[in-house]
Structure formats: structure tokens, C-alpha cells
Amino acid sequence: MKQKFNEHTAPFSYITSPLLDDWGIPHAFTRRWGGVSEGVYSTFNFATGNGEKPDRWYNVMMNHRIAASLFCLTEKDICRTYQTHSTEVRIVDERHRGVGTVNAPFEQGVDGLVTGERDLILSVRGADCVTILFFDVVKKICGACHSGWRGTADKIAARVVEKMVYLGADPKNILVAIGPSVGGCCYTVGSEVENAFLTSDGDFTLCFNRDGEHLKLDLQRAVELTLLKAGVPESNISDCGECTVCDGGKHYFSHRLCGVDRGTMAAFIRI
Numbered sequence: 001m002k003q004k005f006n007e008h009t010a011p012f013s014y015i016t017s018p019l020l021d022d023w024g025i026p027h028a029f030t031r032r033w034g035g036v037s038e039g040v041y042s043t044f045n046f047a048t049g050n051g052e053k054p055d056r057w058y059n060v061m062m063n064h065r066i067a068a069s070l071f072c073l074t075e076k077d078i079c080r081t082y083q084t085h086s087t088e089v090r091i092v093d094e095r096h097r098g099v100g101t102v103n104a105p106f107e108q109g110v111d112g113l114v115t116g117e118r119d120l121i122l123s124v125r126g127a128d129c130v131t132i133l134f135f136d137v138v139k140k141i142c143g144a145c146h147s148g149w150r151g152t153a154d155k156i157a158a159r160v161v162e163k164m165v166y167l168g169a170d171p172k173n174i175l176v177a178i179g180p181s182v183g184g185c186c187y188t189v190g191s192e193v194e195n196a197f198l199t200s201d202g203d204f205t206l207c208f209n210r211d212g213e214h215l216k217l218d219l220q221r222a223v224e225l226t227l228l229k230a231g232v233p234e235s236n237i238s239d240c241g242e243c244t245v246c247d248g249g250k251h252y253f254s255h256r257l258c259g260v261d262r263g264t265m266a267a268f269i270r271i
């Protein structure tokens with residue numbers, strides 16, 4: 001279900017799902033202000049990026065420290081994905097504190113994380129791709145993933161639910177928050193993208209719209225459809241419905257608007 005997310009401006013700019021807030025679940029989808037990065041990365045940037053002049057790792061790390069302070073923790077308590085548009089979801093624990101921040105990153109693509117560990121912050125990133133946060137309110141298990149078009153076609157959100165169930169979660173008790181991404185209004189794709197989705201699941205046809213010459217994809221809707229099929233009730237799915245392209249750079253970084261010369265937002269959750 002679409003829900004207007006709660007907006008916060010201190011200690012930095014971020015939004016939270018009203019559904020998860022009602023349950024007191026610590027989480028945040030960052031917006032672009034409140035950090036220390038400069039230039040095209042101004043200011044709350046979470047990846048050094050692929051631009052000609054990458055952001056300084058020091059700035060990225062400081063931004064992680066600022067974000068972790070929201071949870072009364074530090075960057076040493078964050079476990080950070082190594083995103084390659086894979087469908088790899090890792091179960092992480094105490095040993096993964098600081099992975100990708102103060103310690104070495106994962107050695108290969110990991111686009112989703114699941115944990116039952118308290119006070120371990122899961123961190124995923126995006127700038128038009130969907131970021132998704134999960135929490136089982138009975139078993140106290142959380143998850144997070146990055147879902148670009150490939151990951152969405154390959155149903156990474158369902159892989160996260162599977163790993164949570166492996167740890168003892170029940171899909172009926174899992175709340176999900178879907179963050180800002182390029183919306184169905186602005187995401188023009190080619191037929192190769194449509195083919196990948198329809199090969200994965202014919203029902204994904206519901207997520208495509210023809211707008212004159214243009215074929216448009218609603219990624220957030222595709223994630224919702226995947227979650228419903230994985231057994232998560234519709235009333236447990238909270239979708240912010242915000243489009244990072246329509247936003248025009250006011251609150252969000254957008255790959256479609258700025259190419260590689262832009263920062264990256266992050267989403268965080270912990271038990």
C-alpha cells in the first residue's frame with residue numbers, strides 16, 4: 001500500500017515508514033542533506049561513486065558515522081552490502097560488524113542482508129534503484145536489500161523473505177518498507193528489460209505501461225507483487241511511492257538525472 005512517509009530533518013534529512021514507526025522499528029531512508037560531502041555529492045553521500053572525481057572515502061565514512069548516530073551506534077556497527085545487481089542475500093551476525101565500513105567489504109556481490117543480531121545496522125544503497133527494509137515483529141529478525149531492475153526481475157525481495165524464514169520468521173509477520181526510487185512515471189525501459197521480467201514471471205506484465213512510444217516500468221509495483229507472492233500480506237507492505245526523478249534533485253540523488261556524477265542514498269535498519 002502507498003503511504004506518505006514521515007519526514008525528518010534532524011540530525012539529518014531522512015524519511016521513515018509510518019507502518020514501521022507504529023511498531024517502533026529503528027530504520028531510515030536517507031535524503032541528500034545533513035552530511036559532509038561536497039560538490040555533486042552534496043552532502044549526505046554513501047558511496048565514493050563512479051564519477052571522474054570520486055567522493056573521498058573519509059566523507060563517505062563520516063556520513064556513515066552520522067547515520068549510525070541516529071541509532072546511538074557507530075560506523076563499526078554497520079554491515080554494508082557490496083552491490084552488483086546480484087540476487088545474493090547473506091545472513092550476517094556479530095562477526096559482520098564493520099563489513100564494508102571499517103573492515104574489508106564482502107569479497108563478491110551481496111545485494112541483500114538478513115540478521116537476528118541486535119544492534120547490527122544493515123545498510124543498502126540506491127539512487128533510482130529501490131531500497132527495501134524488512135522486519136519480523138514476532139521473531140525480531142530484520143533484512144534489507146537493493147533492488148534495481150535486474151534484482152527486481154530476479155525477485156531479490158523474495159530471496160530476503162526466504163532467508164528470514166530460514167532464521168524462523170513468518171511472512172505473515174514481516175513488515176516491509178519500500179523506499180524512494182525512479183517511479184513508473186519516469187522509468188522508460190527497452191524490450192530487453194520487459195523480456196527479463198516476463199521470463200521471470202508472466203504476472204510482471206502488470207508492472208509495465210505503454211506511454212505512446214515509450215515502455216514504462218513501475219519497479220515499486222513489481223517489488224510489491226513479488227512480496228505478495230512470497231506471502232507478505234498487503235497491509236504489511238508500506239510503499240513511499242516517491243519518484244527520485246520527479247523530485248528533480250531537491251531531496252534525492254538520481255542516476256537518471258545526473259549520471260555517474262551524483263551521490264548515493266542509503267537505507268538502514270536494526271533490531
Ligand SMILES: [Zn+2]
Binds near residue numbers: 182184185247
Ligand atoms: Zn517520476
